[in-house]
C-alpha cells in the first residue's frame with residue numbers, strides 16, 4: 001500500500017493537535033480514549049497513523065463492507081470500532097469476520113445483541129479465532145437515544161435500556177457490556193455550554209448502574225465528536241469519536257449515503 005508522505009505528515013499533525021486538545025479538556029486526568037473515525041477515507045490514511053512514531057490503534061468505521069475490506073488489508077494490531085447504524089442481519093457476519101473488531105458501539109436491540117453474540121461465538125470456535133482474546137469478550141456499547149429525535153437511532157432511556165444492558169450481561173457470554181454511547185443533537189452542542197444529551201447520558205449511566213447493582217465507573221460513556229468532543233470530556237466522556245477534524249471533510253452526506261448503500265449491497 002502506497003503512503004503519500006505529505007498526506008501522512010498532515011494527518012499526524014492533525015491527530016497530534018486533537019490529542020493535545022483531548023488532554024487539555026481532560027483536567028481531571030481520567031482515562032479518555034480517542035477513536036479516529038476513518039469512514040469513507042482510504043486505508044492508506046489509516047496506515048499512515050498506525051505507522052506514525054506515536055501510533056494510533058483505535059479506529060472507527062460505519063459501514064460493514066468497508067470495514068471488512070479495510071480489516072483485511074490493514075495490520076491486525078488495529079482495534080476496530082464499529083460505530084455506525086447496524087442492521088440486525090449484518091451483526092453476525094460483522095462479529096464473525098473481523099478478529100480484531102474491538103467494539104461495537106451502536107447496539108440498540110436485544111436481537112442485535114443476540115446476533116453479535118452468535119457471530120463472536122462462531123469466531124472464537126473457528127480457525128480465525130485462535131488468537132482472539134476469548135476471556136475478554138467483544139466490547140459493546142448500548143446506544144441511547146438521548147435527544148428524543150425520532151430520526152436518531154438508539155434505545156429509549158429507562159426500562160428499555162436497563163433491560164438491554166441486563167440481557168447483554170446475563171445472556172451474552174461472548175460480549176462485554178463496556179458502557180453507553182450517544183450521538184446527540186449537533187444543534188445543542190453548537191449552542192455552546194453544557195450539552196443536554198451528555199447530561200442525559202450521564203444520568204442514564206448512573207441509573208443503569210444502580211439497576212444492575214454495579215459501580216457507575218464500570219460503565220464507560222462514549223460521547224463527543226469533532227464538533228463537541230471537548231465539551232463531552234468536560235461532562236465526563238471516557239471515549240470521543242473524532243473524524244473530520246483528523247481526516248478532513250468527508251464526501252457530502254448524500255453521496256456518502258449512496259456509497260454506503262452500494263457497499264451494503266441493498267441498492
Ligand SMILES: *Cc1c(COP(=O)(O)O)cnc(C)c1O
Pocket residue numbers: 037039062083084183225226227241242243244245
Ligand atoms: C461519523 C461519526 C463520528 C465522527 O464524526 P465527526 O464529526 O467527523 O468527528 C462519530 N461518531 C459516529 C457515530 C459517527 O457516525
